[in-house]
Amino acid sequence: MTDPTQAAHPTQPSARATVPADPSAVVGPATKGLRLDAERTVADVLADSPRITDDAFSWPLLTLDDAALDHNVSLMARLCAEHGVEHAPHVKTAMSRGLYARQARAGAWGATVANPAQLRVVRTWGVERVFLANELMDPREIAWLRRELEASVAPGGTPCEVWVYVDSIEGVGLLSRGFAGASPQVVAGLGVLVEVGVPGGRTGVRSTADALGLARAVRAAGLRVPGVAGYEGSAAGGTTPEDLDKVTAYCRGLRDVAAAFVREGLVPGDEPVVVTAGGSSFLDVVLAELPGPLTVTGTGDGVDGGGGADGGGTTRDVRVVVRSGAYLTHDHGFCARMDPWDRIPGGEPMHAAAVVWGQVLSVPEPGLVLCGVGRRDVSYDIDLPTALWLRTLDENGGLRPAHDLAGARVTGLNDQHLYLTVDPAPAGSAPVTTQIRPGDVVGFGISHPCTLFDKWRVAAVVGDDDQVVDLVGTEF
Known part of the structure; x- marks a missing residue:
């Protein structure tokens, strides 16, 4: 003091x-990104060291990388x-x-x-x-x-x-x-x-x-x-x-x-x-x-x-x-382009911390994927989001670890839908779209964090192996 x-x-x-320190915050069924049956304290949610793929969380979900x-x-x-x-x-x-x-x-x-x-x-x-x-x-x-x-x-x-x-x-x-x-x-x-x-x-x-x-x-x-x-x-x-x-x-x-x-x-x-x-x-x-x-x-x-x-x-x-x-939180768009950190003596790059995860809802035609993320979930005033990661469903309905998603770009947003265009496959190869199926989950980087957080009441701070180490609230 x-x-x-x-x-x-x-x-x-x-x-x-x-x-x-934060007081004992309460989250519940109305908290976006969480799927809870009743109100619980943040400490209670974190007590079992959950991962973002566990039952306490839902899509879409805003995560912040703890190390970043x-x-x-x-x-x-x-x-x-x-x-x-x-x-x-x-x-x-x-x-x-x-x-x-x-x-x-x-x-x-x-x-x-x-x-x-x-x-x-x-x-x-x-x-x-x-x-x-x-x-x-x-x-x-x-x-x-x-x-x-x-x-x-x-x-x-x-x-x-x-x-x-x-x-x-x-x-x-x-x-x-x-x-x-x-x-x-x-x-x-x-x-x-x-x-x-x-x-x-x-x-x-x-x-x-x-x-x-x-x-x-x-x-x-x-x-x-x-x-x-x-x-x-x-x-x-x-x-x-x-x-x-x-x-x-x-x-x-x-x-x-x-x-x-x-x-x-x-x-x-x-x-x-x-x-x-x-x-x-x-x-x-x-x-x-x-x-x-x-x-x-x-x-x-x-x-x-x-x-x-x-x-x-x-x-x-x-x-x-x-x-x-x-x-x-830096970002994958505007802040990354304007980044002054490499121009400062002794500086080094900032790390993008924010990712919004959304589930694949539909693959209605070759090269087009619709995800359950929209204008109510991501910033879009400067750039559309950037497709970063893909988590595919396994044979038991669980999600595998995330891997890089190449050849996909966001081309549009509705209130609750995101249009992901997938590059066509080279001649003789299977369509890339077959690698993305309904139920998979895609992680998106954002541009301009100042118009991201007002869309969320809670963000999940994640450490190693997708473990949620904190839930931080917003007060807009």
């Missing part, structure tokens, strides 16, 4: 996030430590207390969320630092946040700090009115970061001048400005050299805005200036460009954005907070 002596400076980097999760969490933690940055993983991807607990144990500084509903959820997990990477515009939610921070500083309360974005004078006004008359201790728990966007992109101011104007307004309202925030994914859509140059320029622009804040004394003098970026696609550029102290010369004299000495000026420490979230 956070050291109570650090409550006056809640952004101390040495204090790490914690999250209590461990690899991804430890790799991210190591890279952040080596580059001297903090990690507040974006939990919107899975909204899973159990999965966030892994990241917290690995040293996550806090949790990032996308909206007030998610903020309330992670507070029930006991997360003490939450980063709402979005504008907070609802007066009701601002009032709730004030009550939450007031409770945290009351006798017996648990320390709490929440950061939010602002990109408009209206947003500043709402926060100002919502926290009018709040105690200094409560105000200290609220960080208001000015968001910087890109022309044609989504939220965020479009110029340094606008960023400065908002930061001045926040300070005039008696609120705290830790620094500047942005999402580098808005700057480019690919990984060509030109795309990476755009992301580089955007990250350097964030540092320039941070330096302008420091020059005007808008960031509290006893704190490092925060520069935060998100996303898992361009982490290589973020780690290369954002860390390092700022050297700020006199008013109007410019900034050495790389932190090098120029014969004068004030040096200010920078706290970089990255918000990467999708890396946790």
Whole structure:
């Protein structure tokens, strides 16, 4: 838990996030992926060390590879430590207390969320630092946040700090009115970061001048400005050299805005200036460009954005907070294509952890297989799923171990059906379709995990030999 002596400076980097263990969760007949006759605790389901092919489970089923999760969490933690940055993983991807607990144990500084509903959820997990990477515009939610921070500083309360974005004078006004008359201790728990966007992109101011104007307004309202925030994914859509140059320029622009804040004394003098970026696609550029102290010369004299000495000026420490979230499960599509990990010195590939298993329902014609998986089970906003594995029925109706499924591709989805096209057999060979029969089970990789987990209440974490080692819940 956070050291109570650090409550006056809640952004101390040495204090790490914690999250209590999952309470005794209950699953039952209504839980997708399970076939239970009555409600049971997760501990009870796992007591007999079941495998995903055992009677407790049904198809379709979302599984997460335990070793892949461990690899991804430890790799991210190591890279952040080596580059001297903090990690507040974006939990919107899975909204899973159990999965966030892994990241917290690995040293996550806090949790990032996308909206007030998610903020309330992670507070029930006991997360003490939450980063709402979005504008907070609802007066009701601002009032709730004030009550939450007031409770945290009351006798017996648990320390709490929440950061939010602002990109408009209206947003500043709402926060100002919502926290009018709040105690200094409560105000200290609220960080208001000015968001910087890109022309044609989504939220965020479009110029340094606008960023400065908002930061001045926040300070005039008696609120705290830790620094500047942005999402580098808005700057480019690919990984060509030109795309990476755009992301580089955007990250350097964030540092320039941070330096302008420091020059005007808008960031509290006893704190490092925060520069935060998100996303898992361009982490290589973020780690290369954002860390390092700022050297700020006199008013109007410019900034050495790389932190090098120029014969004068004030040096200010920078706290970089990255918000990467999708890396946790990675994928077989979009994340794999955008993968920055091989571009990071000392990095290595992330491992795809998520597989959705579905049963073959019909093989109505040569080359076409219909599976019991659909839009309600897999992500499809960027790419269709990828056929990975095949489990065939044995003579007793059981399923054999999975083996690679080659020559098959997903060509369409309905609500509850998946169209799997199988390549024709070479001349003189038996049709490949004869290798896939009704009752077999196919494992599919996904693309874009951020639109996968909302379709599931529970995911089965699997270890060796298909053994289910955990059931992690989602809270959307």
